Amino acid sequence: MSTADRKPFVGGNWKMNTNSAGASALIGAVTDRSGSSDAEVVVYPPFVYLREVGAAMSGKGTNVRLGAQDFRHEPDGAMTGCISLSMLKDCGATSVLTGHSERRHVIGESDSLINAKTKAALDAGMQVVLCIGELLEEREAGQTDAVNERQLRAGLDGVAESQLGQVVLAYEPVWAIGTGKTATSGDAQDAHTKIRGLVESMYSADAASKMRILYGGSVKPGNAVELFGMPDIDGGLIGGASLNADDFGAIVDATGR
């Protein structure tokens, strides 16, 4: 399978940004700008705006889909402050993030929790964007490949090959997230090739060739074309630039190939 057979994917992770009016305005602009893209485009607003973002999208005939940044994997019960997968589905979300570096390194999620979340979301029929990537000190110590391998194997532990169609991977070197620093396209391509090779060794050549692997970390309109031009980079997970519909749209356009 060639690059062209993998549908490009661009996710907009709004993180803890926007407010009610801002989220509605942003989704309106995103659907106007990117709603008919051939790429798969998913936005991940804060929980509290999911319903209104979903409502603003419905009826517009847009290809943009709704996702959620986080969730708790138990189905329901005494989990103060948590949001379940069924609640997210109820709000129209069809995609979730797991393993984002801010949840790993700021909030303290472990590999095993990320695995539990990944499996629960797949079992619930959701698409999962599983994020992996090394810290700066890990990169400087030559541990990039080992960290990616550990996080990938742990994240997908117990996930059957038959569920991989619901999985998208995102390689996000932590030192590049929100910092304005980007991995060179060559470094990113190198990491992506190794990650694809790992998927092959864990599953099969067919699974590896179908798996979409996104790059994330300070993707902007000015670097997206070069990054997405690399043969193993199938799109991006976008933070800061997803808050501006024109920038995000230019990044979505950069997947055209």
Ligand code: PGA
């Ligand atoms: P950034 O965030 O684009 O602001 O670097 C990327 C991410 O966290 O996925």
